[in-house]
Amino acid sequence: MGNAIMTDLLIDIGNSRIKWALAADGELIGAARAATHDSLERLFAEWRQLAERPARVRVVNVARASVVNRITAWLQVHWERAPEFIQTPAAGDAIHSAYTHPTELGTDRWLAMLGAKAAGYLPVCVVDCGTAITVDVVTGDARHQGGLILSGLPAQKAGLARLAPQLPSIDLPTRPPFLATNTADALASGHIFGTAAAVQGVIRRCLAGSSERLTPVLTGGDAPIIARYLDLDARLRPDLVLEGLASLP
Numbered sequence: 001m002g003n004a005i006m007t008d009l010l011i012d013i014g015n016s017r018i019k020w021a022l023a024a025d026g027e028l029i030g031a032a033r034a035a036t037h038d039s040l041e042r043l044f045a046e047w048r049q050l051a052e053r054p055a056r057v058r059v060v061n062v063a064r065a066s067v068v069n070r071i072t073a074w075l076q077v078h079w080e081r082a083p084e085f086i087q088t089p090a091a092g093d094a095i096h097s098a099y100t101h102p103t104e105l106g107t108d109r110w111l112a113m114l115g116a117k118a119a120g121y122l123p124v125c126v127v128d129c130g131t132a133i134t135v136d137v138v139t140g141d142a143r144h145q146g147g148l149i150l151s152g153l154p155a156q157k158a159g160l161a162r163l164a165p166q167l168p169s170i171d172l173p174t175r176p177p178f179l180a181t182n183t184a185d186a187l188a189s190g191h192i193f194g195t196a197a198a199v200q201g202v203i204r205r206c207l208a209g210s211s212e213r214l215t216p217v218l219t220g221g222d223a224p225i226i227a228r229y230l231d232l233d234a235r236l237r238p239d240l241v242l243e244g245l246a247s248l249p
C-alpha cells in the first residue's frame with residue numbers, strides 16, 4: 001500500500017459469512033476475502049498483516065450482534081478506529097426504494113443495488129445468493145420495483161436437518177444426477193436443481209414483467225454454483241454488496 005493511497009476497509013457481515021475488502025477511490029482493491037463467524041481469529045490475523053491501518057472502516061451488518069461486538073472491539077484496540085455502520089436510508093437516495101418503509105429493506109440488498117448501479121448494470125435484476133436469496137428489480141432510472149426473499153442453500157440445508165433429522169445431511173457432489181436413485185443424490189439434486197429452478201423462475205418472471213431489458217446479475221457466496229445450473233444469460237459479480245459500500249461517498 002503506497003502512502004498516497006487512502007484505503008478504506010469494507011466489511012459485509014452476513015448470516016453465514018463475513019466478507020471484507022480494501023477500497024480506494026470508490027473501487028475495490030482486489031477480490032473480497034471471507035471468514036465464517038467462528039473463524040474471526042483468522043480474519044484478525046489477515047488484518048494485522050495489512051501494511052497500513054485503513055483511513056475508514058465501513059460495515060454493513062445483517063447478522064447477530066456478538067460477532068459485530070468482537071469486530072468493533074478489535075478495531076478499537078488495534079487501530080483505534082470506530083467502524084461506521086451503514087444503514088438503509090429512509091429516503092432521497094441514489095436508489096429510490098419501493099418499500100413502504102424503506103428502512104425495513106436489508107442494507108445488504110440496498111448496497112447490492114447501489115453496487116449494480118455503480119457497475120453500470122441498470123436496469124437490473126439483482127440476485128444475492130447467500131443464507132437467504134434475495135431478488136431485487138431496479139429500473140434504468142434507479143427506481144427499485146420491489147423484490148423477494150427465499151431460502152438460500154445454507155438455510156435449506158439447515159432447515160431439513162432440523163425438521164427431518166433422520167435424513168443424511170446434504171452433501172453436494174460436483175453434479176448430482178437430476179433423477180437420483182439413492183438418498184444422498186436425491187437430496188443433493190433437490191438442493192441444487194430445485195434452488196436453481198426457483199431462482200430461474202423468479203428471474204424469468206422479473207424479466208417478463210418489466211418493460212425494460214433487465215440484466216440478471218448474480219452475487220453472493222453461492223452465486224457461482226447457482227449460476228452453473230441456470231438456463232439463462234446472467235452476469236456473475238460476486239462482491240456487489242462490497243462494491244456498493246465502496247461506491248458510497
Ligand SMILES: Nc1ncnc2c1ncn2[C@@H]1O[C@H](COP(=O)(O)OP(=O)(O)OP(=O)(O)O)[C@@H](O)[C@H]1O
Binds near residue numbers: 153222
Ligand atoms: N470459501 C468458502 N467457504 C465457505 N463458504 C463458501 C465459500 N465460498 C462460497 N461459499 C458459500 O457461501 C454461502 C454463503 O453466502 P454469503 O457469504 O454470500 O452469505 P451471507 O452474506 O452470510 O448470507 P446473508 O446475506 O443471506 O445473511 C455458503 O452457502 C457457502 O456455500
Ligand SMILES: CC(C)(CO)[C@@H](O)C(=O)NCCC(=O)O
Binds near residue numbers: 014015062132134
Ligand atoms: C434477507 C437478508 C437476511 C439477506 O441477507 C437481509 O437483507 C435482511 O435481513 N433483510 C431485512 C428484511 C428485508 O430486506 O425485507
Ligand SMILES: [K+]
Binds near residue numbers: 014128220
Ligand atoms: K449478503
